[in-house]
Amino acid sequence: MARPSNFPPPFSSSDYVAEPTDPADERIEVGILIVGGGPAGLACAIRLGQLLEEHPDVAERLGEVPVAVLEKGKQPGSHLVSGAVVDPRALRRLFGNRLRMDELPTFGPVTGESVYVLTRRAALPIPPPPPMRNHGNWIFSLSQLGSFLAERAEEGGAMILPETTAQKLLVSHGRVVGARTGDKGRGREGGELGNFEAGSDVVAKVTVLAEGTQGHLTGVALDRFSLHGEDPQVWELAVKEVWKVEKPLDRVIHTMGWPLRTGKRYREFGGSFIYPMGKDMVTIGLVVGLDYRDASLSVHDLLQELKTHPKIRRILAGGERVEWGAKTIPSGGFHSLPQRLHAPGLLLCGDGVGMVNVPRLKGIHYAIESGRLAAEAAFRALQRGETPATALSSYDDAVRDSFIWRELHEVRNMRQVFGRGFIVGGALASAMTVSKGRVELGKMRAEPDADQPLLVTDRDASYPAPDGKLTFDKLSSVFASGNKTRDDQPNHIKIERRVPREVARLWEHMCPAQVYEIGAEDGDGTVLLEVAASNCVQCGAITAKGGRLTPPEGGSGPEYTLT
């Protein structure tokens, strides 16, 4: 059976590495450049603001713009999607006693939780397995948190530049010296439109990549500096909705089982989450590992199916969907982390390098902590005026000494374990957590998601027909993400367009935003893949499953507010 990885995309990392080309007086100079306005990048900016306030002498050396944050979304928060139940320890460290938890835009602490194993009709409660217990954690909309953190970062002196992508990594004499921003105003064929505006070289003393899952320059940097970890990275795709509801939900809920199939040959690893957002809103999402094999599997449609479960229907009864979003989550864990988190002039943070604890479904606190530690490492290097190449290694040391490393190590084989099927996997996973990782199963190597051989079933026959009230089609969901991407721009998705039918089918079902469609057939069993790039919500699934996502024009994509 075909594998998507047999049809690699026309993409080469080296196309995205360059020396600065703008004349010296046109380059934009900043002190520290942070790529990505999410929790990692903004935590870095906030911490830098604190340090520079305490040390104005260092601030002076960084010029007019000591800290700049590039954000490709319309504004910080526009591209942030998560559950989210957040472990507050990193936020507490970041803000010290400057802010209390209730001063953050939170929906409050977790007040109860349940875990269910679902069948088509029933919901069997099971005691929350240890990794899933959420006492002491707080509920947030990550999009709102991003917006809030951006304001704090600006107050601390950072300059946030929204609608700006980082297209190329600027490398000179083996050192990262900044990033080149993307062009704006190109037409579909790549030509310059009337209001064409070329990107700029932004040069900095230290560059921090905090781009989140499938970070574009992060991927390029891992290749360029040969930083890949022992295991290839793997991902899960999460699709979620935010609903206004009549009955308040009083607990966080996680489910496993239906509608995912438990047989080993399907490799359907995942589950759902349902979190209250205050008294009148609820968020519901489904997370599925992208190592699944069935070309007919559609996470978006499985989410729609999930909502028809009697227990879920009751939660959503009388309600109204107000937002929808999708994003991938790196799930390779400890063994997929890069060998080093720094290179000359460069620091790597957060989801971009896979700092996610899959069994606990947590990564935001690692992102924030890594951003904070990156700020301290960058600051130290600049303070001492050392050549950043050596000084930045203190970042790796700091991360290894932190709870990020400790926790990821504890659950290091969890994900791979589920490759053995749900029942076996579940038992093994619990055993690992309870023993704090001391149960050694022998190292199991993760395989890249795109290497999974495909099978084709009629799974799609049971997806519910959208009724526009409880269940929705993909296009109206893309609309509900706030996506209004300009159509007349180059296609930002690199992908092989002539592929066997089942590969095209895989991508067609996989993409939650209906970007891919099976087009005309060729005589030899292949089909032409049609790509509606302006639907793309930049979830990153395609990169996991055989294509390559690159950033479209700045400002494109979803405009999340509540996800």
Added chain:
Amino acid sequence: MAALVFLEQHGGELQKGSLGVLAKAASLGDGDVAAVIAGEGARALAAEAGKFGAAKVWTCESAEVAQPLPQPRVDVLAQVVEEGGYDTVLFANSVLAADVAAGLAARLDAGLNWDLADIELQDGELVGKRPALQDSVYAAVGWSGTPRLALFRAGSFDATPAGGGEPEVAEVSPAYREHSTAVKLVGQDAAESSGPSIEDADIIVAGGRGLGSPDNFTLAEELAKALGGAVGATRAVVDAGWYPYSAQIGQTGKTVSPKLYVALGISGAIQHKVGMQSSGTIVAINKDANAPIFEFSDLGVVGDVHAIVPKLTELIRARRA
């Protein structure tokens, strides 16, 4: 209610939209309704205004209103409102009327509700109805104090003669403010013969993927020509290169609200819907009976565009001949 309706004239004819507003005002049956006509030949048009319900017509033919410019008309209306003691002034939307209404609102410090689709008297109070938020909600709006100014969406009311008699005619010659007469019309060109642009067209025929191939866009073009309308396209066909982006209707294209929108082979995804949902009448032809477009069209035809449209075009041509 002492109502005054602004009647617009062009090329020696009273505009249907404003006559419709006049007929509506008269039908409210709350006192006599007056009208005002400004421009060359206004007096000659007074009788027709009477047929549509005006009991009194104010006319102004001074040189200052010879050109179709809004500001001198603000002076005319302000004078008429004062002389006639009107508490309500109604307009049918047009490029000219909107500017007159807004200028008058500022002149008189009077409330102006625009984009109205309807109006009624509720317990003696005048209540306007207007769509908002891309037609997803309907608001009831009111006024505090007088006069009350109301600007109606084009084509809100049919111009049906109310069977009125000869109206009383009065001439008005206001003092014009200096700024009112500062703008000069120095040139005029008729509309291009290549047909109306999408934004202004009263009729739009739009094609989607259901047309099957770029060649089949001629079906849409022929029908548009027969109807005297413009041609639109969905994002899907523009993406596929079948038609230029300038014709794209939808969330990331143009938003239109013609009197008639004919959708050929268009499924009706929400990205397209938000660009045309406030069209007056929507006719959709699609061979998929479950296409979402049928949920918001006035006439839905489940069938093959290739079979239906050529015949439809022929019948329209025959009618118009």
Added chain:
Amino acid sequence: MRIAVCVKHVPEGPSRIDPSTKRLDRSGEGSLNHFDANAVEEALRIKGESGTEVVVVSLGPQKALDSLRKALAMGADRAVLVFDDAAEGSDLVVTSRVLATALEREEPDLVLFGQQASDADGAVLWAAVAERLGRPVISQAMELSVEGGSARVKRQTEFGYDTLEAPLPAVVAVSDAINEPRYPSLKGIMGAKKKPQEILSLADLGIAEGDAGEAGSRTTVLALGDPPARGDARKIEDDGNAAQAIVDFLAEKRLV
């Protein structure tokens, strides 16, 4: 020469009406009304490399500074925001009064507006402001040039194209066909923060609180509801006579 451009900060994302105030919910993110970007662009084109000053003026919440900064990033020189809690819920009568007062302070030679506001779909503000300023107004400009103390405009109406001239100072509202707004350059975005941004209260303009906001407005929103159903929607299957059925339907509606 000084050109003033009136801009509005409008809500982003799916629009929601606050059922308690029956006004548009402006609490979320917002951005520069994209029609106003055409007006800013036109002002910048007229300015070119000359010493003409382009000042952007807005009445809105504190967050409107974001939209004003976008205009500054495009190349405008200065921003003035009238922000006052008492101005919330202002209708056309009040808004035009406040803007006109703010504009008079600037003594502009030319005042530009965009085609409409994407939130209230109003296409009326400029005529009201021009009346209060006592200046000539031309709307729907698709071409604009300024020479020898006059503005020359080509505009499109229902009947064709008019060419009009008005002596400065004048007010012109541009249509979205007039230009394609530029993207701010990164340098522009970064430089915007340093450009002068003034915030004025109603008191600074000499406007009493009672003359502003809902108190000073002359229109009200009484109620919100669902739009009326589209009337009798008909759905038929083609049995060979669909074309005739369509013609009959259109004739009934007097559309042919």
